[in-house]
Amino acid sequence: MLDTFEILTTSGVVLWSRSYAQVSPSIINNFITDVFIEEKGGAIAGAKNNQSAAQNPPYKADQHTLKWTFVKELGIIFVAVYRSLLHLSWVDKLVDNLKTIFVDLYGDQLKKPNTTLVHCHKFDGYFDQQLRELESTTATKGAPAPAFALETDETISGNLGDEPPFPPGLKHRSAKTQDGAHDLPSTVESTPIATPTSSRPSTPGDAEGFCPYVIGRRVFRQEKKAPKKGRKWDADGFADEEDDVQLDYSAAPNSITSDSEVEGRSTVIDSVDSSTWGTKTSKGQFVLRDLDDEVHDILASAQSKSSTTTKSGLVGSGLSTINSLFRNVVGGKTLTKEDLAKPMDGMKEHLIKKNVAPEAAVRLRDSVEKELLGVKTGSFESIDTRIKKAMEVCLTKMLTPTSSLDLLRDIELVTRPSGFSSQKARPYVMSIVGVNGVGKSTNLSKICYFLLQNKMRVLVVAGDTFRSGAVEQLKVHVRNLKELTEREGGQVEIFEKGYGGDAATVARDAVRSATSEGYDVVLIDTAGRRHNDQRLMSNLEKFAKLANPDKILMVGEALVGNDSVAQARNFNASFGQGRTLDGFIISKCDTVGDMVGTLVSIVHATNVPVLFVGVGQHYSDIRNFSVRWAVEKLLNSS
Amino acid sequence: MPTPMEQLIEYIEYILTPSTPVFVVGALIVVLVPIIVHIFVTQSTPYTSLPSVVLVGPPGAGKTALLTLLERGDAAISTHTSQVPQSIELTVSVDQHLSFREAVKDDAPGEHKKFLLVDTPGHGKLRNFAMDSLVAREGLKGIVFMLDAATLDENLAATANYLYEVLLALQKRVSSVKTSKTPSAINVLIAANKSDLFTALPATLVKSNLEAELGRIRKSRSKGLLASGVGIDDVDNGENDDWLGEYGSEKFTFGQMQEFNLEVDIVGGSVTEGKVDKWWHWVSERL
Numbered sequence: 066m067l068d069t070f071e072i073l074t075t076s077g078v079v080l081w082s083r084s085y086a087q088v089s090p091s092i093i094n095n096f097i098t099d100v101f102i103e104e105k106g107g108a109i110a111g112a113k114n115n116q117s118a119a120q121n122p123p124y125k126a127d128q129h130t131l132k133w134t135f136v137k138e139l140g141i142i143f144v145a146v147y148r149s150l151l152h153l154s155w156v157d158k159l160v161d162n163l164k165t166i167f168v169d170l171y172g173d174q175l176k177k178p179n180t181t182l183v184h185c186h187k188f189d190g191y192f193d194q195q196l197r198e199l200e201s202t203t204a205t206k207g208a209p210a211p212a213f214a215l216e217t218d219e220t221i222s223g224n225l226g227d228e229p230p231f232p233p234g235l236k237h238r239s240a241k242t243q244d245g246a247h248d249l250p251s252t253v254e255s256t257p258i259a260t261p262t263s264s265r266p267s268t269p270g271d272a273e274g275f276c277p278y279v280i281g282r283r284v285f286r287q288e289k290k291a292p293k294k295g296r297k298w299d300a301d302g303f304a305d306e307e308d309d310v311q312l313d314y315s316a317a318p319n320s321i322t323s324d325s326e327v328e329g330r331s332t333v334i335d336s337v338d339s340s341t342w343g344t345k346t347s348k349g350q351f352v353l354r355d356l357d358d359e360v361h362d363i364l365a366s367a368q369s370k371s372s373t374t375t376k377s378g379l380v381g382s383g384l385s386t387i388n389s390l391f392r393n394v395v396g397g398k399t400l401t402k403e404d405l406a407k408p409m410d411g412m413k414e415h416l417i418k419k420n421v422a423p424e425a426a427v428r429l430r431d432s433v434e435k436e437l438l439g440v441k442t443g444s445f446e447s448i449d450t451r452i453k454k455a456m457e458v459c460l461t462k463m464l465t466p467t468s469s470l471d472l473l474r475d476i477e478l479v480t481r482p483s484g485f486s487s488q489k490a491r492p493y494v495m496s497i498v499g500v501n502g503v504g505k506s507t508n509l510s511k512i513c514y515f516l517l518q519n520k521m522r523v524l525v526v527a528g529d530t531f532r533s534g535a536v537e538q539l540k541v542h543v544r545n546l547k548e549l550t551e552r553e554g555g556q557v558e559i560f561e562k563g564y565g566g567d568a569a570t571v572a573r574d575a576v577r578s579a580t581s582e583g584y585d586v587v588l589i590d591t592a593g594r595r596h597n598d599q600r601l602m603s604n605l606e607k608f609a610k611l612a613n614p615d616k617i618l619m620v621g622e623a624l625v626g627n628d629s630v631a632q633a634r635n636f637n638a639s640f641g642q643g644r645t646l647d648g649f650i651i652s653k654c655d656t657v658g659d660m661v662g663t664l665v666s667i668v669h670a671t672n673v674p675v676l677f678v679g680v681g682q683h684y685s686d687i688r689n690f691s692v693r694w695a696v697e698k699l700l701n702s703s
Numbered sequence: 704m705p706t707p708m709e710q711l712i713e714y715i716e717y718i719l720t721p722s723t724p725v726f727v728v729g730a731l732i733v734v735l736v737p738i739i740v741h742i743f744v745t746q747s748t749p750y751t752s753l754p755s756v757v758l759v760g761p762p763g764a765g766k767t768a769l770l771t772l773l774e775r776g777d778a779a780i781s782t783h784t785s786q787v788p789q790s791i792e793l794t795v796s797v798d799q800h801l802s803f804r805e806a807v808k809d810d811a812p813g814e815h816k817k818f819l820l821v822d823t824p825g826h827g828k829l830r831n832f833a834m835d836s837l838v839a840r841e842g843l844k845g846i847v848f849m850l851d852a853a854t855l856d857e858n859l860a861a862t863a864n865y866l867y868e869v870l871l872a873l874q875k876r877v878s879s880v881k882t883s884k885t886p887s888a889i890n891v892l893i894a895a896n897k898s899d900l901f902t903a904l905p906a907t908l909v910k911s912n913l914e915a916e917l918g919r920i921r922k923s924r925s926k927g928l929l930a931s932g933v934g935i936d937d938v939d940n941g942e943n944d945d946w947l948g949e950y951g952s953e954k955f956t957f958g959q960m961q962e963f964n965l966e967v968d969i970v971g972g973s974v975t976e977g978k979v980d981k982w983w984h985w986v987s988e989r990l
Contacts (some may be wrong), residue, residue, distance in 0.1 A: 076822065077767040077785030090783065094763075097784040102826050140787060179792040179819065181771055445744075458831070467827040469864050473923040478860070519926050677928070691930035 067153070068129065068146045070192065072167060075101075075140040078181045081167075081188050088129065088146050096124045096131050096144065103467065104432075105672055118143070118160035125149060132156045134164050138439050139175045143167070155199040162199075165367045166191050166360060194360055398442050400451070402434075408452050409434055419699050420662030422627045425669035433459050457696055464664065464692045466674030470648070473519060479615065480585045492579045494587045496528070496572070496612060497650070498605065499620035500632055501593030504652040504679065506535070508620050509590050510542040512677070514684040517546060517555025521585040526575040527561035528568045528608075529592040536561050539590060549684065558584075568592060568604065572612035589614065596635035609640040616647040618676065621667055623657045633667040648676035651690075655680045659698045664690075753792070754842045755819040756986050759833045759869055760849035761862050762825035765896040768974045769849065770822045773983070776807030779974050785824040788832050793820050795987040803983040818844070818990050830865070837872045837889075845890050845989040846873075847982065852895035852903040852971065855912065863916035866893070867924075870917075870960060870967075871947050877963040888964045892985050899973040906971040910957070913969075918955035921947050 071082040071093065099105045117134065124131040130149045135142050143164050145156050167188065174183045398404070409430050416426040433455045442451045476493040495512070499505045509525070516523050525543055529535035543559045550557070560575040572589050579587045589612060594601035609617065619636050621629055637646045649667055657663075664675055675690040718725060758766040762784060772779035774791050796806055796813040821840075823833035837846065848869060850862050873889055895909045904912070924945055948959035957967040970981045 071783075073783055074789070075786040076789030077782045077824075078771055078789070079781045079783065082781065090781065094784045097786065098826065101786055102784070102828055179790055181774055181789060181791060461831055462828050465828045465831070468861055469827065469868075471860075471864070471920065471923055471927065473927055474860065474920060477919070477923065515928055687928060689928045689930045694930065 066147070066151065067156070067159075067196070068148065070145050070159075070163070071143075072163075072185075072188075073142050073144070074175075074181070075142065076181070080141065080171075080183050081185050081192075083189070083192055092126045092129055092131070092146065093144060095126060096133070097142075100124055100133075101142075102462075103672055117157065118145075118164075119157040132160050134160050136164065136168055137435070139168065139172060141167070141175065155202065159195055159199050162195050162360075162364055163192060166195070166363050169363045169367065191360060194357060198357075398448070400437050400440050400442065400448065402438065404448060405434055405437060405452070408448050412452055412456060415702065416662065416665070416699065418660075420623075420626060420657065420660040420666075421699070422630045422662070422666035422669070424627075424630055425662075425666045428669055429456065429459055429463070429665070453700060457700060460665065460696045460699060461692055464668055464675070464695055470674070470676055472676070475615070476516075476521070476586060492524070492576065492584045492587050493616075494576055494589065494612060494614040495616045495618060496589035496591060496608070496614040497618050497620060498591050498636060498646075499593060500596055500622075503593070503620045503622045503625075505593060505620050506538055506542065506590055508650050508652055508677070508679055508687065509539075509588050510546065511679065511684055511687040513542075513557060513588055514546055514549065515687060516586055516588075517550040517557055518553055520554045522556045522583070523558075523586045523588060524575060524579045524582075524584045525557060525559050526572055526587060526589040527559060528572050528589045530562070530564050530566045530568050530571065531592040533564075535590075535592070536564065546684070569608040569611040572608060576612055596632045602635060602639045605636075605639040606641040609644050617644075618648050618650055619646050620650045620652055621663060623651050623654045623661060623663050623678075625663055627666075629663045629666040630670040633670040633673070637671045637673060646671065646673045648674055650677045650679065650687075651675055652679035654678045655686075659701055661695055661698050664695050665699065753817055753819045754844045754990055755790070755821055755840060756845045756847060756989070757821045757823060757833065757836055757840065757843060758847050758849060759823050759837075759865070760825055760847075760894075761851070761858060761865055764825060764849040764851045765974045766822050766825060766849050769847075769894075769896070769979060769982075770820060772974055772977065772979060773803055773807070773820065776804050778977065784826060785822065786826075786829065788821055788823045788836075790819045790821040792817055794818075795983075795990055800984070802980045804977075806983070816990055818986075820986075825865075830868075834868065834872055837869060838876055843889055845892065845986060847892045847894050847986070849894045849896050850909070851897050852905075852909055853897040853900040854902070855895075855904055855909060856902075859912060859916050863913055863920055866913065867917055867920050867947060870965070871945065873965055874947060874960070874963045877965070888966070890966045890968070890989055891960075892982060893967060893969040894982050895969060895971040896974055898971045898978065899976045903971075906969045909971070910969045914955055914957060917947065921955055 066085060068086040069082065069084045069088045071079055073079045073082075073093075118132045121133055121135075124133065128149055129146050131144055131146050133142060133144045143160050145160050147153055147156060167185070170188070170191075171183055171185050174185075412433070413426045413430045416429060417423055421429075433452065436455050436459065437451065440451070442448065479488075479493045480490055482488045482490060497505050497509050506529075513523050513525060525539060527536045527539045529539075539561070540559055543557055546555075546557050560571075560578065562571045562574070568591060575589065576587055591605075591608065592601075594604075596602065617640065619633070621632060625632070633646075633649070640646075651661075651664055651667075654661060664678075667673075668675060678688050678690050680686050680688050758770065760766055765779075767782040767785050767789070768779040770789065770791060771782065773793055794806060794815045794817050797816050798813045801813070821836065823836070824830070836843070846869065848866055850866075851858065855862065870891070873891070876889075893909070893913070895904070895906050897903050898905075948955050949962060952959065957969075960967055968985060970985065972979045972982055
């Protein structure tokens with residue numbers, strides 16, 4: 066059973082919702098954050114416009130599964146939440162159908178500016194109808210594919226031959242009056258009786274009214290909503306006929322006896338229908354039936370709309386070309402895929418020239434395209450400027466971290482916890498990982514210098530027990546740093562256990578001794594390792610467990626090209642379950658000029674923010690990462 | 704039977720021969736084309752000059768909920784994380800002290816003034832819009848910074864960080880102006896939402912906590928690294944660029960912002976209980 070169905074706007078307002086079981090709002094909030102804002106889980110898992118719910122990957126949050134679809138131009142999201150244990154195959158269909166209906170009914174209201182009001186309380190009825198219809202199909206047939214209104218339509222029209230396409234309900238009724246008696250037995254026979262065994266066989270009265278009617282209605286409704294029929298017609302049944310009603314309507318002779326009645330009945334219905342749509346006689350029923358037909362109309366028209374391509378004459382296309390040229394200059398042009406294709410590819414090339422990995426460039430291109438499809442350009446705005454603007458927004462969104470990072474403040478919280486919190490003061494542990502030769506030790510020293518200037522006690526741990534000279538190199542750094550910061554009041558020591566030991570145990574011992582000696586920060590250097598060497602990478606998991614660093618930073622070179630994506634991915638995944646990188650340091654940014662694409666590649670690959678960039682050879686040449694700076698450099702086309 | 708070619712030639716000859724209909728049509732084109740272009744262009748750019756109030760704050764504070772409450776007038780509806788900004792048009796009475804419930808009605812007494820209330824997404828990745836609108840938005844009359852007073856203890860650092868950014872942007876807006884004409888004052892209301900919850904802090908405590916945290920952030924930022932892209936030359940002239948409030952002062956108080964024409968008020972309230980009249984009045988006074 067469905068837990069919740071919600072229709073919400075991208076601005077966060079819930080337009081319509083139906084809840085069957087308590088679902089924490091945080092589930093949908095997390096869903097929005099992960100899928101739409103942070104675009105986690107793969108390249109363009111993000112919202113593809115107007116895609117069917119079946120193609121959108123379901124979002125799973127503890128015990129719940131979310132199926133969703135998204136209409137971009139109106140900015141509305143449709144979400145269905147249900148328990149993961151239940152395999153509800155019809156939810157996709159429900160989400161899609163409701164999307165079509167909702168957009169058809171309330172699309173105009175949604176386009177109004179400066180308001181969040183949408184009057185859609187009537188949508189309850191449509192929702193109930195769809196839910197019933199789809200649920201019952203699966204309940205009676207047990208089949209995975211829910212019958213769609215259109216399919217039944219086709220069978221009918223095939224049956225009756227040359228009928229103009231009426232709305233489903235109407236068509237059927239008119240057919241009945243024309244050649245009622247002759248047709249009926251055959252149709253009855255041809256229909257496999259999908260009698261609602263699953264629906265309640267409640268009162269005998271129910272069944273009474275059910276029988277004669279069913280013969281008429283069966284053809285159209287058989288597949289869709291068996292359980293409803295019983296309830297629907299019982300009032301009528303009571304009113305008109307009490308006697309000689311056979312439950313066994315599969316037999317031909319019986320149906321002949323009731324044929325006349327049926328014929329009479331159907332004409333009665335017709336007169337009722339034509340005069341009043343849902344008034345006086347059995348009001349509730351007719352209203353319901355209208356709704357069904359209306360829903361099917363909407364779905365059918367949407368279907369046909371999507372299948373027929375708009376063809377315009379020579380004159381029309383000529384006019385539209387002139388119009389689009391005119392719009393191109395003046396602005397106010399509605400962008401289509403064709404308009405965008407060429408400039409977008411140009412933008413992609415531009416990004417690749419800036420050393421962005423093709424994978425990331427393609428993702429950016431796609432998300433910009435997604436953003437721009439159907440958008441109107443502003444006055445006197447060319448497509449290129451519009452694309453540039455959108456790319457700027459996209460890049461900014463991608464590179465901006467979810468929560469801003471203030472390293473000093475973080476350290477302060479750990480080393481000097483406030484009186485309220487129960488945590489004990491302990492040193493703040495940072496470790497640095499990366500591929501060989503990217504500048505791990507150098508960047509560690511730079512961070513160390515920065516911390517020392519803030520009067521902290523730092524312990525540098527020589528975790529590289531492998532490469533010759535690694536320990537000595539760190540010793541030299543520490544000696545230099547000591548001399549440099551003597552005046553400022555920082556204090557730095559080195560912790561080393563020589564070569565050949567296990568780096569993880571060295572790190573653990575270092576953290577222990579730092580805790581007992583009251584250091585503020587522990588900086589752990591590690592050996593460089595090739596990211597696709599399984600043996601070396603597996604050590605990292607143990608390292609993360611034993612040293613348990615507050616921050617694991619990875620150093621990436623700005624010089625590296627396409628490999629950056631794989632590097633970042635492999636390192637990010639190497640710390641075991643539930644532990645990822647906390648940030649990147651991009652070194653050697655001074656050597657690449659404008660080509661800072663590596664930044665984008667690694668953030669694309671991992672969703673982990675860049676914290677620092679190395680911009681020179683000296684201890685002081687480390688900078689906080691500024692998104693604006695990076696975006697400017699990336700879009701700079703000189 | 705003339706061939707199409709001959710027809711065309713005939714037609715062109717007709718157009719090029721001076722005659723009354725040709726003059727009339729030509730004159731019409733000359734007059735109408737600029738008008739049509741004008742209409743065309745103005746249509747696509749709606750003319751907005753309504754004063755506006757921007758809602759900012761960390762996610763989950765209740766910005767969108769407040770928006771819906773003020774628009775509907777009866778109760779807030781359920782909301783989720785926003786991804787795009789949303790503005791609504793509200794009317795406020797100029798001469799009478801009305802509650803928001805009365806103001807939302809069509810037949811509210813007194814003189815009215817329209818304004819836009821702009822909701823911005825609070826998610827860290829989407830704060831650009833809010834920050835841009837603080838600097839560039841025309842007719843900005845006030846900023847409502849919403850926060851969740853019930854969970855402020857846990858989220859103090861994140862909330863204060865955002866507030867710091869907002870205040871700093873406003874401060875720079877004032878201090879960066881070189882001309883003698885100071886930009887119009889933009890006031891900030893810190894709306895401590897969710898006072899209906901048991902754990903919610905009262906406004907005074909919210910204020911002191913925020914001031915303390917802002918002071919700490921200010922201090923640690925001043926010691927922090929430079930941002931990439933800031934050249935060495937820029938460092939000397941902009942000494943106190945990133946320092947919020949009175950430069951060099953030991954403690955931060957919101958009162959220090961008055962130097963920059965910024966008035967900061969802190970008022971508690973609750974969207975779920977509909978106790979937002981104090982905020983409403985603050986907004987109406989600023990318009």
